[in-house]
Amino acid sequence: MCKTLNIFIVFIVLINFNFSATATNNKKIISGKILTDKNWAIEFANIALFRDSSLVTGTVSDFNGNYKFEIDEFGEYILKISHINYAPYSESININSKQLNSIVLLEVKNNLEEVTIKADKPIHEKGIREDIFNISKNMRDRSGNVRELLIQIPTLYADRENNITVEGDGNVLVMVNGRRYYDTNPLDLLAPEQIKKITVSTTPAVDIVNEGFTSVVNILLKQEKKHSINGNFDYVFPNKLLNQVSGAVSLYKGKWRMFGGYKLYSQTSPYTSEQYINEKGSLDTLYKLANNTIAPRHRQQYFGGADLFLNDKNSIGVAANLKSLHRREIFNEWSHKNSDLVSNSMGQDHTDYSNLQVSGFYQNKSQDDKKQVIFEILHSRFFQDKDANFSDYSYPTNNATLRFDSTLLDRNSVNAKLKFSLELGNSAKFTFGANYYNENSDNDIQSYNSKHKVDYSIGRTTVFADYSNEKNKLSYWLGLGYEYNNRKVNEYNEANYEFYPNAGVSYSFTKKLSTTISYQKIIQHPTIYQLDPFEYINGLSKISKGNAKLSDYYSHSINLATRYRWKRSYIKADLFYCKTKDGISSVSTLSSYDNQVNSYENIASYKKIGIKLNLSLRPYEWLLFGTRTAIYREKLEDLDYKDDIVTADILSYVSLYLPKNFVVFVHYFNHPDELIYNGKLANPESFNYGISKYFFNKRFELCANFSNQFFPYETTREYRSGNSLSKTITKRDMRTVMFSLFYNFSSKKRMEKKARNQIKWEEQGKEDVI
Template sequence: MKLKLFLVCLLSTVGSAFAQAPAAVNSGSVSGKIIDKTTKEPIGYASVSVKDAGKVVTGAISQENGNFNIPNLELKAYTLEVQFIGYKPYSKAIVLSATDKTLNLGMIAIEAEATQLEGVNIVAERSNIVQKIDRKVVNVGKDLIASGTTASDIMNNVPTVSIDPQTKELSLRGNSNVRVLIDGKPSNVDAAQLLQQIPSSSIKQIELITSPSAKYNPEGMSGIINIILHKNASAGFNGSINTGVTFGITPKTNSALNLNYKVGKVNFYSNYGFNHGINANHGFVNSANPGLENLQNFEFRNLNNSHLLKLGMDYYINEKNTLSFYTNQNITHMDGYGKTTVDYFGLGNNDNFQSYNNENENKTQTYDLAFKHDFTKKGENIEFQANFSKTKNTEDTRYNNNSNASDGTLFSDSKSQNIVDGVTDYTQINIDYVNPLSESLKLELGAETRIQTTKNNFIATEAGNEYATPYNYTKDSDYNFTFNRNINAVYSNFSKQWNSKWSSQIGLRVEYYDISGDFARTESKFQSNLVPQSSNVDLKDRVTDDIFTVYPSAFINYTVNEKNSFNFNYSRRVDRPSIGQISPIREWTTPLMESRGNPSLEPQFTNSFEVNYTRNTKLGSITTGVFYRRISDEISRVVYNDPNDPSNNRKILSFDNFNNNNAYGVEASANLKFTKWWAANASADAYFKTVKGAVQNVNTGVLENAQVDVTSFNTRLNNTFTATKDLRFQLFGMYRGRDMSLQFERKEMYKADVGLTYNVFKGKGTITARYNDIFKNMRFAFDGEIPYRQYGAFYWESQTFYIGFNYMFGGGKNKALQRKQRDANETQSGGMF
């Protein structure tokens, strides 16, 4: 009953967070503020229900600051109940009469059910999902933390999100055009790399924002994934330490240390995360290219080390003004080894063998300064924020290439080296203003400037003997790419609460966007044992564009009753080509394939429509939704022959714009509690889309447009079994259905995990264990017919055992700093990383 009441109020009246309608003439209202009995901190999103003779009449949820207001009540006696997960229920008899229509209960202190360490973040045992007006919020519990050592590992266990096991590419609702934010802010680090740097134990929430409002940056067709990290602002000294080891083919370690010290008006905080380990995987591709039939075998092994450090300070100048500063320092180093063998079936072709050793290093520095002023009017505030980051990326890869004739003799032997240096500077400046015009109206205004500059230099050197001729050669290529992007925007949001049933928000964002890109290439070839001579080829390309665009958004929330609520929303989005999609510098290469960008790419625009329905039952809440996307100038993959390869065997993988496209889907998720000892989170989704692109006709060599209709189905089920107060077990299962691209069909994959958590040291410590992919079913398998028959599979360390330990220390009473997180569009407490 407790869980039911909480979910009823939480999901059916979420719109009341904006404002409350004034009471009718012949009705009353009750209000108050929910706080923690021990820490005196406000509790947001607690369920408040009003009962008449034991039956729920209506309810609300507390706002972030703990306040609640329930209007339009008949003048009579009621019972008011307050419930929140992890706290004991609170009950109080109240009476509304003609002489006392408006009842303010003041501070309502609720008590935690279990002993908690004061001032330190408490991680729930079980993850749960909350549907809000414009997003789904996944509150990360110990079950998700134990599913992997990094953010990348646990994302596959989040509904509607998936991570490609080979490329680590992130997708939302079956589409990889998704924007990733950390605490509401962008990062220069590639999303795939960034998610592997963040320790899973540092994550508090994952927000899935599939239809963002005008306040958000409009990039990302599928929407935004915002990862919120743990924070704290407790008096005195406190913190936590998390450490764990994953045992697979090779062991991997993951640790995080969180420290916080608050004294007087100043709060200092820091976080350090460390990841170390070897990732090993292998695979094969069997290709039936006519006349060039072959079997390719791949082996990869990478040693990764990453350090993530955050240092920050909050200065409470007075009750109205707050100044905050923090810096992030990320260092990632990878040493890799790989080999590719191409074995041709026919006698007329030479087998190829390529091995490589590479060293990659990525360094990112981020500096953030924010100032917030609260006006005298309650809820009115203005915030200024400036963010600057610099990323340096270096790569040094050395290749050995051998080609053997059909009789096994060496046909050619060459060595090559690729050196890549890249620097990206990113500056973002925001000013945001919020003004509650009345109890039922709120206005938000803001402006934003983003400036990005990227410089890449790529040097390729190749040396060896060519076609077994008696001379050696050296070939040098020097590529330089400079990219500048400037975006200036203003936005406004206007929200309205009509009554206890209807709430809405409309918004408009206006942006001016301009880019410029310069690409220069110089190639030279030197012949050493003939008459020395050289030839130089100089090529230059320039890309420019400027666009003025309007992005509207609209949200409507309708609460039928305490059991049923609907949400309707619309937003316009844009997918601007990334630097990797534009840059003509190669991203990766194998003997038969190379990936590079297309400087001529145009942005793609998407109109997104979405409807969600929430139903509260005796077991819990169930949310279902449907969405439709209309996509213009869609960016998609193209495959064509390398024009510099006379054999027409080597392919180029790139990008291009195509005609308009449609995508739609359905999804459902549920938080259910069957008994006191058994609870579950379940989700399922199905996506329908048309994939467009261009492939080269294997017979004619002509680049032809192609398309394929795709239906994809996915489902997840996470069970939690409570054995004792301190011991819990988890059983997780997932199924990812077949998917289609232009070239191949990706086969289905599925897995099952088991785990447990055990509390020690009177709840201050937790031991976590998890066995992932117990039946070893996970692999990336594919089968295709375009442009010719090919099939294969890739395997990685999916079957692993994780053991981890978490310990919280320190004390002090919490005094939260209320500060808007940019792009999170919600108030978060400042402090620990």
């Protein structure tokens, strides 16, 4: 009986095991994927499956947006998906296969004028060919000025002068609401409270690339409904190197935004240069040729303008900018030896010029922001005062003083651009437009006893089109520009046309890791000196004919970049190749009579290949570290000169954000220069470190820093040409301690503080009543 019972129990257990295995084998594993409307994976989405209002199962999407769950049988279910940054999804579905269609979640459209934690947008979003960074209230509160706000964004860095770099590259076009400000820095006109979002593009359209820009930063402002005023004042206490004063103010009044400002920059360069030459190639018997020093240089700038926001979709603007420069170079001694004739001279070189710019802007957007029209026009006038540009030479041995006029320029130009942008769906964009540029220049050029007058005019008409598209993790773009160029230099007249393409492909392995390969051709626009076919010849110098053919001025470049971003840090590696043909190159050589010769010849090629590494780390709120290292090989070759070198650029910076609003910073830059023939050249370096303290809610900054723009303080350069040997000793003592202050004010900030105090007072009053 006991044995029979044991067999029965074993039989029952086996039956239950078999039913359990059968039931498990009958379960169906269902999988799917969750994407944004731009085909980006959504992680951490909550997926719940219901049947007859009862929860069947649930799961969470992984990093790639994939999810899986098990069900007992196919049939009708209700699928619900939720995510903090996207609209909830709920749909009745008939599950009849193990693979569900991909589900697209729409981003939540909230009013983010004042962002709270519960309704906060993600800091980073992916746009069409650009990265979008939404500025949160916490980011604004941490920033006393726009510079401090920008460095919170990965890939962006701004120095004290508000110069922006993107991934270590300084060729950046900075715009505000799609408008460019040309020689006026728009960061001087903004306060952190005004900025809503910032878009960054490292693959700009073909028309932007052909202007020489590698990146575009567009700062989008919030629409101000109330009157407000903001501005800043920057002052560097005078020291042995420079004196700097600048200020700007912006006034918002209804639909109007008016701005203006002034900058004064006075720089002194403790610079001396001694030049020696010897025809026999021996350093023991060098003959002293020259001893020069640089006197102060003064630069002033006035700027102002106004924007009118007709409505949410239309705006117009005008701006003016006047910049002037005064520079003076002192020749303590300049000697010339020719046969048995020795002459000594002392003198100074004056250079003054002014540049006036007047620009206009119009922008129109469609109701859904999918279409945009921009029209820009710029008039520029560059002129020099004839009485303020000259060179004086004094000859003590002959008791004589001679004045030589330098190059006098009087240049007028007009640049008009019309651009259309269309977003085709959620993943494609098409841009096209036209650009017209006309310049006329009347120039008087004098080189010692040789005078020449250059009448120069150029007309450039450009049409361009650019298309970009994104499919899943792959994005690509193709741009093509056509330029018709009609140039006239005195009696020389030539018309040219050129095509310049811009293409690239980018693949995103994940949201953090991507690889990009791009190619572009850029038309270089030479100056009148490079195009003037006139030939200067006299006893001291020879300048050969220029080259007026546009086809001799271009640049091809290929770039392969891989970047990895996480939180507010990134690392990027670039492999690049560039080939440039520039019609003219200035090369200093020596003749057999010890005379200096400036030889202007056609460059056969200028090639550059190398690798760049950019790293920016913000692991903690109190630490920012960045470095950019570029190692490359340059090969330069023209008719009389060849050079093949390997060199590197190194830039590093560290900022420590300490308690009590103290900031400690260190900047270092090293750029090894080229080795010429068998000579030696020391590396110019720059080193800067200091400490700053913020007061009054980061509105006031006091800074003290030690700066050394060049060290070592003395560099020696030796180079050989044939049997002649030259040596140049340059001394630069740029060491100085600088003190500066910066004040940023905003009426909106004061109004917010007043409102908070008012609420606090009212609440206290209610408590007292109770």
